[in-house]
Amino acid sequence: MADLSCNLAGIKSPNPFWIGSGPPANTGYQAHRAFEAGWGGVVWKTIGTPIVNVSSRYSALNHGKDRMIGLNNIELISDRAPETNFREIAEVKKRWPHHAVIASLMVETREQWHEFVQRAADAGADGIELNYGCPHGMCERGMGSAVGQQPAVAEKITSWVMEKATIPVIVKLTPNITDITMAARAAKRAGANAISLINTINSITNVNLDTFVPEPTVRGLSSHGGYCGPAVKPIALNMLQACAADPDVNLPISGIGGITTWRDAAEFIALGATSLQVCTAVMHYGFRIVEDMNEGLNAYLDSKGMKSLADLRGKSVQKLQKWENLDLSFQRVARIDYDKCIGCNLCYIACEDGAHQCIDLKSPDELKVGLGPGRVPHKPVPKVREEDCVGCNLCSLVCPVDECITMVEIPNGRAPMTWSNYQDRLAQGEMKAIPPHP
Amino acid sequence: MPLSPLLPADALAANFTDLKPPLRPQEAFVEASRCLYCFDAPCIMACPTGIDIPAFIKKIAFGNPAGAAKTILTANILGASCARVCPTEVLCEGACVLDDRDEQPIMIGRLQRYATDYVTERGLNVLPQPPAKKSGQKIAVIGAGPAGLGCAAELAQLGHSVTILERQKQAGGLNTYGIAYYKMKPQVSLAEVKLVQSLGVELRTGVAVGQHVTIAELEKEYDALFVGVGLGAATRLHIPGEELPEVVDALEFISRIHTDPLHTVPVGHRVAVIGAGNTAIDAVTQSKRLGAERAFIVYRRAEGDMSAYDFEYEHAKHDGAQFVFHAMPVEVVATNGHVSGLKLVRTQLVKGKLSPVPGTEWIEPCDLVLKAVGQEKQVKLLRGLFPELVVDERGVIAHDPLTGQTNLPHVFVGGDCGNGGREVVNAVGEGKKAAHGIHAFLTSQTAEPPVQPSRLGAKQGATGSGLLHPIRAQELEAALKAK
Numbered sequence: 001m002a003d004l005s006c007n008l009a010g011i012k013s014p015n016p017f018w019i020g021s022g023p024p025a026n027t028g029y030q031a032h033r034a035f036e037a038g039w040g041g042v043v044w045k046t047i048g049t050p051i052v053n054v055s056s057r058y059s060a061l062n063h064g065k066d067r068m069i070g071l072n073n074i075e076l077i078s079d080r081a082p083e084t085n086f087r088e089i090a091e092v093k094k095r096w097p098h099h100a101v102i103a104s105l106m107v108e109t110r111e112q113w114h115e116f117v118q119r120a121a122d123a124g125a126d127g128i129e130l131n132y133g134c135p136h137g138m139c140e141r142g143m144g145s146a147v148g149q150q151p152a153v154a155e156k157i158t159s160w161v162m163e164k165a166t167i168p169v170i171v172k173l174t175p176n177i178t179d180i181t182m183a184a185r186a187a188k189r190a191g192a193n194a195i196s197l198i199n200t201i202n203s204i205t206n207v208n209l210d211t212f213v214p215e216p217t218v219r220g221l222s223s224h225g226g227y228c229g230p231a232v233k234p235i236a237l238n239m240l241q242a243c244a245a246d247p248d249v250n251l252p253i254s255g256i257g258g259i260t261t262w263r264d265a266a267e268f269i270a271l272g273a274t275s276l277q278v279c280t281a282v283m284h285y286g287f288r289i290v291e292d293m294n295e296g297l298n299a300y301l302d303s304k305g306m307k308s309l310a311d312l313r314g315k316s317v318q319k320l321q322k323w324e325n326l327d328l329s330f331q332r333v334a335r336i337d338y339d340k341c342i343g344c345n346l347c348y349i350a351c352e353d354g355a356h357q358c359i360d361l362k363s364p365d366e367l368k369v370g371l372g373p374g375r376v377p378h379k380p381v382p383k384v385r386e387e388d389c390v391g392c393n394l395c396s397l398v399c400p401v402d403e404c405i406t407m408v409e410i411p412n413g414r415a416p417m418t419w420s421n422y423q424d425r426l427a428q429g430e431m432k433a434i435p436p437h438p
Numbered sequence: 439m440p441l442s443p444l445l446p447a448d449a450l451a452a453n454f455t456d457l458k459p460p461l462r463p464q465e466a467f468v469e470a471s472r473c474l475y476c477f478d479a480p481c482i483m484a485c486p487t488g489i490d491i492p493a494f495i496k497k498i499a500f501g502n503p504a505g506a507a508k509t510i511l512t513a514n515i516l517g518a519s520c521a522r523v524c525p526t527e528v529l530c531e532g533a534c535v536l537d538d539r540d541e542q543p544i545m546i547g548r549l550q551r552y553a554t555d556y557v558t559e560r561g562l563n564v565l566p567q568p569p570a571k572k573s574g575q576k577i578a579v580i581g582a583g584p585a586g587l588g589c590a591a592e593l594a595q596l597g598h599s600v601t602i603l604e605r606q607k608q609a610g611g612l613n614t615y616g617i618a619y620y621k622m623k624p625q626v627s628l629a630e631v632k633l634v635q636s637l638g639v640e641l642r643t644g645v646a647v648g649q650h651v652t653i654a655e656l657e658k659e660y661d662a663l664f665v666g667v668g669l670g671a672a673t674r675l676h677i678p679g680e681e682l683p684e685v686v687d688a689l690e691f692i693s694r695i696h697t698d699p700l701h702t703v704p705v706g707h708r709v710a711v712i713g714a715g716n717t718a719i720d721a722v723t724q725s726k727r728l729g730a731e732r733a734f735i736v737y738r739r740a741e742g743d744m745s746a747y748d749f750e751y752e753h754a755k756h757d758g759a760q761f762v763f764h765a766m767p768v769e770v771v772a773t774n775g776h777v778s779g780l781k782l783v784r785t786q787l788v789k790g791k792l793s794p795v796p797g798t799e800w801i802e803p804c805d806l807v808l809k810a811v812g813q814e815k816q817v818k819l820l821r822g823l824f825p826e827l828v829v830d831e832r833g834v835i836a837h838d839p840l841t842g843q844t845n846l847p848h849v850f851v852g853g854d855c856g857n858g859g860r861e862v863v864n865a866v867g868e869g870k871k872a873a874h875g876i877h878a879f880l881t882s883q884t885a886e887p888p889v890q891p892s893r894l895g896a897k898q899g900a901t902g903s904g905l906l907h908p909i910r911a912q913e914l915e916a917a918l919k920a921k
Contacts, residue, residue, distance in 0.1 A: 065471040344476040
């Protein structure tokens, strides 16, 4: 059994799985249920001067028969009184002393920040998360992403917090910014102990084509919302790696963005996350999903001979490099396993119309593959023209059968050469320009 | 004892509800979403009418059911009835690639019903209207069954004037009169007839060619003829007692279920069905559903030799039908002039030849005998109509399979009278091919088959086409086994 315990800038939890700040972390009741189910921490729904919410708050992006691959919300921060939230934090901490409870905060003035930081510490919270991220509602009042999008402002407010903080401070970053490392560096400069990312992304999920009002609809109108869920994971991973790889950031990171399975969690850790925050998946399936997250991550670490999360953390960060450092001599082609092919021909049409026209439909008799599964007599069979295949992967991506189309490296005898090497050698007259693709 | 109805109307209504009920919108969406959207899909190749199945399924998944119906009906004007009566297990669904990923094939038939029901229930006209300018050429279609309707609709779309002549009071042929009632109600077939008429096709029912109008008269008025007269009455048993009032042609029995209210259809307490094809299955299951205590199939050969599809056999067993194999009828036994039993004899194979085993006769009590040993070929009728027409040794009209053209250049053929008896969908496909054959004949062009949309975009190796060479999954399986 690997050690899943987690320590993010001094905030300790029995495992890296925290409930992200949002509807599942709204009350003490939910925090108790989360810890009972096996979660390691809870980042409380953002506490601030109480607000008033609208009815009709969420909308979703469905894909085919899969519901909610993306979730959009226009719900604001906690609508409960701060004293209620802080009292419940104290109660939860009393019952769960070894689990992490982090108070997410969002207020305006320096005095308010000082007051709320103090109250969080007094309640026994293990840490504070500064919500500079929400892209809806609060930003119109100069908070949330209005702060996160301006590194100088974020730095200023963080420094106010650090003046008073006695417990670790995490700055939560908005993805609604051109370069997230600018905001991460600002947090670093202000003395924050950690960062968390990503907050939700500005979004409109869909338009009702009868009323022409986007969802969620509030008496005939809608508003820009914050987008999260499985669909945002690739964006989150990209920003996570950017911060993890930036030497000017160099802060522990709590990863957020579409984490649903232990596999997602492992990928976030490999790209540099220390703890993980999960919200949409809990909104979809409930707290129970953490059981497999813990079990699956544990089994994975064991299978790799890793003793703790530290062994996995950051393993993929350096595997991402600038494009100019990739080897132009590397060549791979698609190979079709005719014993597995079910004859859908999706590879053919994807390559023909959507990529590089390197797959032909041939008579099965000509190919001597005979009647594979699912193939009616004489029905054309896809065949890769390897000499023309650019190895783009598209056919293997659309193929509905596991391991039917594999991408195989073809030794071509060419010495490795990156774009930078190429430019250097061109400049020094060591080689001629590679002729353009016909 | 004369026969009488056995069950009250409400019980019968319950017994004759749809075997495959319509899909609800969400069911249809979920099912449609499973489709992989194969390119030049095997399901299309297995469809004798070449419906672009993945295209219509995608339209359902994307919320365009009327567009789905358009895709279906432009390829197969009888798409609504084929959705219900096609043996999809051995056609499109049998060829579905998901089967090879160890998943259930897409329920193509039920999705097709969903799309066609959608437009029928809303009275939407999704078919493109035939060209306003007519070709000036006229075609007479003899027989308003699936082949005739398929041919007439396609000819109308090609700009020709078409008149259908039908002997029966109602058009539709076996689709109206001869399909198991729990598979399809006659209204579906009659709505399709209306659809064909909406394309400008003239329909004259109650007109028997050769009786009310001669071929010579037709030849004078029309530029080409299409013959889709189907098959004749049930093959005779040639045993004593065959003339008793309770010895009935199975198709006639099924027809009665369609034309009379169910609670007035008489049925026996014990029903013997002779034959083991799909019509025999329809007869035996419907006997049970009408209230027979016992309904059994009598078949000369073994279980594995039955021509009924496996799923039809399973269905009959599920309905409580029984099977007497290796037995043949020798006499229908009567008491007081009414059927009281069927005398059977065991059969055995001697040197590959089936023969009765002497001394093994016994009597199975029954009060209704349904004959389902196939239909007579229409040789006599055809000879009478067209003395010069070549009818082959199987009793079917010889013709070019790609154009339906017979040895008489202006006479084309399709459906059971040309293929000896296949599915509704085969008849529609053949009618459609014949329409293009007729069009080529009238315009002196080389016959070109209708374009199969799934092949658009395939630049080479275009060997497949469901329309030209439909492949049954059953035949595919046999080919795979033989390999």
